[in-house]
Amino acid sequence: MIPQLVVSGLALGSIYALLALSLVLINKATDVVNFAQGEMAMVGTFVCFTLLARTGLPLVIILVLAVPIGGLIGIVTERVTMRPLQSAPPINSLIATIGLWMVFHHGAGWIWGYDPVRFPSLFSPNPVNILGARVAENSLGIVGVSFLVVAVLYVFFEYTRAGIAMRAASMNRRAAQLMGVNIGRVSLTAWGLATAISVVSGLLVAPLTFLDFDIMFAVLLKAFAGAILGGFNSLVGAVVGCLVIGVIENLFAAYISASFKDTFAFAIIIAVLMVRPQGLFTRQIAKKV
Amino acid sequence: MALLELSGISLSFSGLRALSDVSFSVAESQIVGLIGPNGAGKSTLINCVSHLYRPERGSILFNGQELVGRSTPEVAAMGIRRTFQNLELFREVSVRENITLGLVYRYRAGILSDFLNLPSARAMRREANAETAAIIERLGLNDVADVRVCELSYGLQKSVEMARALAGRPKLMLLDEPAAGMNPEESRRVADTVRRLRDENGISILLVEHDMRVVMSACDRIVVLDHGEKIAEGTPAEIRNSPAVIKAYLGEDDDHA
Amino acid sequence: MPPRKLVIFLVVAVLAALPFGLGNYGYYILASVMIYAMVGLSLNILIGMGGQISIGHAGFWALGAYASAIVVTKAGLPFLVGVLAGGVVAGLFGALVALPALRVQGHYLAIATLGFALFVQQMLFEWESFTGGRQGLFVPRPSLFGTEMQSDFGYYYVLLAIFLLLAWIAHNFAKSHTGRSLMALRMSAVAAECCGIPRPKHVIIAFATSAFFTGVSGALFAHLLGHLSTETFSLAASLSFLSMAVIGGLHSRGGALLGGFYLALAPEVLREFKDAQMVIYGVLLILCVQFLPGGLISIVDVVRSRLGRKPLGTP
Ligand SMILES: Nc1ncnc2c1ncn2[C@@H]1O[C@H](COP(=O)(O)OP(=O)(O)O)[C@@H](O)[C@H]1O
Ligand SMILES: [Mg+2]
Secondary structure, three states: OHHHHHHHHHHHHHHHHHHHHHHHHHHHHHOOOOOOHHHHHHHHHHHHHHHHHHHOOOHHHHHHHHHHHHHHHHHHHHHHHHHHHOOOOHHHHHHHHHHHHHHHHHHHHHHHOOOOEOOOOOOOOOEEEEOOEEEEHHHHHHHHHHHHHHHHHHHHHHHOHHHHHHHHHHHOHHHHHHOOOOHHHHHHHHHHHHHHHHHHHHHHHOOOOOEOOOHHHHHHHHHHHHHHHOOOOOHHHHHHHHHHHHHHHHHHHHHOOOOOOOOHHHHHHHHHHHHOOOOOOOOOOOOOO | OOOEEEEEEEEEEOOEEEEEEEEEEEOOOOEEEEEOOOOOOHHHHHHHHOOOOOOOEEEEEEOOEEOOOOOHHHHHHOOEEEOOOOOOOOOOOEHHHHHHHHHHHHOOOOHHHHHHOOHHHHHHHHHHHHHHHHHHHHOOOHHHOOOEHHHOOHHHHHHHHHHHHHHOOOOEEEEEOOOOOOOHHHHHHHHHHHHHHHHHHOOEEEEEOOOHHHHHHHOOEEEEEEOOEEEEEEOHHHHHOOHHHHHHHHHOOOOOO | OOHHHHHHHHHHHHHHHOOOOOOHHHHHHHHHHHHHHHHHHHHHHHHHHOOOOOOOHHHHHHHHHHHHHHHHHOOOOOHHHHHHHHHHHHHHHHHHHHHHHHHOOHHHHHHHHHHHHHHHHHHHHHOHHHHOOOOOEEOOOOEEOOEEOOOHHHHHHHHHHHHHHHHHHHHHHHHOHHHHHHHHHHHOHHHHHHOOOOHHHHHHHHHHHHHHHHHHHHHHHHHHHOEEOHHHHOHHHHHHHHHHHHHHOOOOHHHHHHHHHHHHHHHHHOHHHHHHHHHHHHHHHHHHHHHOOOOOHHHHHHHHHHOOOOOOOOO
């Protein structure tokens, strides 16, 4: 029982990890926590759903198309809502993302209705044998796709100009600006990239339950928990944190309480913030004055 | 007994040694200069004393009491006030409000009186306002008292920060580059102010400053930091002729203008 | 009479005259305005003065509502005692939620408050023996001095009085040393702490006070509604509160009042948009932070400054 729970927990965790990566990415590049990230992912997933239903393209193609779809949603959102707030106090941007939450969440209900729809899965739920444990093919597929995204992200940050500029900006915005990094471009890239990644996470969750306008909220909460566990400014930390959350959640639901399994993320958030606010993996550095 | 006694202070940031094993002391009513090239760790040291940073090793005695392990406001309430290299003012409010906020911790009515505006809360406000007015008067800030700080010139903002620190009736003031960005005339006035703080109010001062004329004319003793280590300590005359100091400064040619 | 006092006097007079000529539904709407405006005051303290964001105020609202309902129905205590109990229970939880806020700022805190509200909602749902769980809980009408108030007409005046009392308290707080220390921490935590102002104490006060106000509002709401169920206290409620406070104006009592009107009236005005309503709220919120960051009250301030007066938003 436990190995299966762990593996499906890792699968859940890697879905959270994708959303957490989006959150951390935007936070690092622009200092904004995007509360609407989950809802943007949900809308992207609905767009993919419509595309699937209308065109009958193979699911794999849709999964690939999710990236430009998400990117576009992110870019447009950044331009329209975040750009005008660039020089305003950070709390204003935070409030704006809450406005975005409302727009995307209820907008989806308005456009696609409130009834859950079935979303086909790329992978079958049949078990396969791995090292003596029987795990669902589905879980392996999810972990695989997430791993691919993380690998692409790694290449982006290590080897591309845009990626290196983003890393510089996240370390010291002013210094990066002086060195000629275009901060507006960094923000735009971060939103595009983050939303693309988050839509992939949406496509991975949707087949597990049904697709509806509420689907990403619980995921967002767990992504927050995982990201905080990882210190909120480390991409690796966020991934590890989310994997931990996914596994704990599964074990918690199986052995302790299924009805509180969504709120347990909150308990973890509070515990981490109280005991080790800098996260498990990073050291706290005092503000420089 | 020294007023402030640092011994063996060390602190590093993600592997980078910002301070290593720094020890020196500031006596009652003494002005001690702290100099060194950019990045030597001067601001970090001031942050350790005012307890924004917590040193990893070492002890800081103030009036014989250990500071390490206390909170920032506790240290402030014990009589240590500071200014900041890059100004940390309450920018959106008036000069008057900035100064009041510097002394408000001494005038506290209970929270219930504050909610209900009871006579005790009003009395506290009256006293704080009177003291603020006196400081404004004494420092000649009357003309700008009700102007928002963000509308003032850089030089005036520095004076406001100094006034706010003074409002805390400190025994020790930590000044982080009070003359930075000033012309020679203004710098001379800063040096005068620093001496007056000591002469008239008996305040001890730890002064970080790049401008050598200010340091040499104002300080009784000078401590030199380089790469987080204390490389020299002595009277201005001794420091001027110290080979170690000359070497540290000549090694870096960009910041003793 | 000084102009500021005159303005307040006029506003109160208008508020007192509003219900005349309206029907039952109108009374109900006006009563909601007051109840929301109290939440607006609480966010005025927490966000406006303290710079601490909360997207979980529905949690405190729920605690106040249920606490009062339980105190009145199960313990048989008078209505006003219930309302006070609602405030106190919420206030205690507010102090508790502040604990993580002591070590972290801004974004993290918002996440923690969000989690808190979900937790409260879940608790109320699961704890059936006490809260009625899915069925919910019936709450008696408000009563004063032994007589039950059947009409919302009378209740509106009770609410108006309580709102004015809370607004007066919030105003005193904004002028007080404690309140100004809190604002100092918002402007520069580093500088404030170096002035001897402890952050933990003030953040706890801000949270507890804000939660107390919201708890009182929730309790009063419970008695207006007559029936409680956990759906009322969802995330949507928290977000509505935040939008209302931002759109009204976070930095003044007047802003809180305008926010209350906005939240109570917007659904009436936008009713015909049906499902698109909530989208419009979101758009309005975004437009507000972009183009009118001071909220609706700042329009009043612009007019006043044309007339050469001090803005209402400043303490
Ligand atoms: N909060 C901080 N985080 C990381 N590094 C810091 C911090 N504060 C200071 N440093 C580092 O410590 C060293 C000393 O800095 P500082 O004390 O500001 O030098 P000085 O004031 O002498 O110019 C520098 O290398 C600086 O980058
Ligand atoms: Mg410095």
